[in-house]
Amino acid sequence: MPPITDLVVFALALAAAGVVSGLLAGIFGIGGGAILVPVFYQVFGYLDVPEAVRMHLSIGTSIAIIVPTSLRSFTSHRKRGAVDIDLLKGWIVALPLGAILASVIAAMISSVGLRLIFVVISLGVAARMLFNQPHWRLGNDLPPNPWKWIAGVVIGTLSGLMGIGGGVLNNTFMTMYGRPIHQAVATSSGVGVLISIPGIFGYIWAGWGAAGLPPLSTGFINWIAVALIIPIALVVTPYGVKMAHAMSKRHLEMGFGIFLLFVGARFLYSIYG
Structure with missing residues (x-):
């Protein structure tokens, strides 16, 4: 067991991550998972959580934290009238379905596989955002169903595998179809709610009975980390x-x-560094 002073340092690191994740939830409409997952991965590693379950535990714990931060972000954005409520209503089944599929996949995939998914999606979206050009569009408005519904399932699945609230992918999806970035960010906060709530139950199921989990964990969710960061x-x-x-x-x-x-560089280093 690490010395108490080291545990205090890591508790402070988690608290700092809570500040950053909260700001990110508001700024980008995301649940903050993209910063929390790498932090959790390091902290759980220091606490000797086995490699086989460390990434899974990091993602599941992040998903649990996304619920209240996304709800808080959603209510704040909705007061400003920026949320596309019709899109969220159309995804009320698609996003949770994707989140459940993610937990099923997570129960079967390796830690390295989960980290590589994180890296590929993060770097792809980053390139689109940094080098964005006005003509980089797939259309002037969101596609009709079933394509829009399928996009919701895909966003829910990939986000669930990354431990994020869906803002990373929904922001890209909406802006590629001509929607303003501010509306995309605001709507993404609602996407996070629809992904994270079923995601909690999925990651509890996926990790039920797994060996090597730290104290006060239910499946792949550690409630100590949740309690530290949420407030x-x-x-x-x-x-x-x-x-x-x-x-x-x-x-x-x-x-x-x-x-x-x-984020992408950090996980590449964790795999190949």
Whole structure:
């Protein structure tokens, strides 16, 4: 067991991650999972959580934290009238279905496989955001069903495999079809709610009875980390929302792209470093 001073340091690191994830939830409409998953991976590794379940535990715990941060972000954005409620209603089955599929896949995939999924999606979306051109569009409005519904399932599945709230992918999806980045960010907060709630139950099921999990874990969710981060993230999320509405479209895209590059590089290092 690590010395108490080291545990305090890591508790402070988790608290700092809570601040960052809360701001990100507000600024980008995401649940903050893209920063929490790498932090959890390091902390759980230091606590000697086996490699076989460490990434799974990191993702499941992140999903649990996304529920309240996404709800807080969604209510703040909705008050400003920026959320596409019709799109969320159309995805009320598709997104949870994708999240459940993700937990089934996570129960069968390796830690390295999960990290590679994280890297590929993060770097792909980062390239699109950083080098975005006006003609990089698939259409002037969202596609009709069944394509829009299928997109919801895909977003739910990939987000569930990354431990994120879907903002990373939904922001890309909506902007590629001509929607303003601010509307995409606001709507993504609702996407996070629809993915994370079923995701909690999925990751509890996927990790039920797994060996090597730390104390106070239910399946692939560690409630100590959840309890440390949620209160902090809830306090700072509304400040992130204010920042998002004060920033220009290009500033949002550039900030989002740089952030995703950092995340992708971090996980590449964890695999090959």
